[in-house]
Amino acid sequence: EADIYQTPRYLVIGTGKKITLECSQTMGHDKMYWYQQDPGMELHLIHYSYGVNSTEKGDLSSESTVSRIRTEHFPLTLESARPSHTSQYLCASSAMDRNTEAFFGQGTRLTVV
Amino acid sequence: AQSVAQPEDQVNVAEGNPLTVKCTYSVSGNPYLFWYVQYPNRGLQFLLKYITGDNLVKGSYGFEAEFNKSQTSFHLKKPSALVSDSALYFCAVRAKAAGNKLTFGGGTRVLVKP
Incomplete structure (x- = not known):
């Protein structure tokens, strides 16, 4: 099992609320990623980071924001x-070498009502 | 820009029969290719990767994949499928020309019937 953790696993929240999805890894990885997964299963990169104080927008535009103040922590905030934010959010991390695989957390299933 | 295509949304196979999940890619430069599996309500688990060298790579749970540069393909295979192999499978590519971002295919749902 990979040492990357997401909390909460499931979240149901009302429209207009501010939320933060937590992601932490204990592997010392420099690279971290957030993916949004459609109900139809496709994965879309929405944010990534190459290290502390580094954040970049991914391929899919998202109204969420991220921060990377510590190597091990990469929270996502709405x-x-x-309701359009309802989705599964997956966090991942990898070492800097591009030949290394990424490790994924269990995901957070967000429902906005 | 790099991209990955998984042409089949779903693959059905009988238990004990060979399983193939197709993947083609488009990148500039040398690709690094990965396969992941996702079980219900879980994150993605790494299966195997191709970096360089032998075109046939072996991974977890009896899976293997063959890199074919001329056809830009990286199909996932298992000689004898198990019911427990039923899951979502994702192919992914990473290349220096695309900033080393990991790009996923659309996924293929595998259903292995007893």
């Missing part, structure tokens, strides 16, 4: 949740 300032005002909407």
Whole structure:
């Protein structure tokens, strides 16, 4: 099992609320990623980071924001949740070498009502 | 830009029969290719990867994949499928030209029937 953790696993929240999805890894990986997974299963990269104080937008535009103040922590925040944000969010990390695989957390299933 | 295509949304196979999940990719430069599996309500688990060298790579749970540069393919195979192999399978590519981002295919659902 990979040492990367996401909390909460499931979240149901009302429209307009601010939420933060937590992601932590204990492997010392520099690279971290957030993916959004459609109900139809496709994965979309929404944010990534190559290290502390580094954050980049991914391939899919997202209203969420991320921060990377510590190597092991990469939280994702939605300032005002909407039903369109309902999805599965997967966090991943990898070492800097591009030939290394990424390790994934269990995911957070977010439902905005 | 790099991309990955998994042409089959679903693959059905009888238990004990060979299983193949197809993947083709498009990148500039040399690709690093990966296969992942996802079970219900779980994150993705790494199965195997191709970096360089032997075109046939072996991975976890009896899976293997063959890298074919001329066909830009990296199909996942298992000689004898098990019911427990039923899951979602994702192919992914990473290349220096695309900033080393990991790009996934759309996924293929595998259903192994007893």
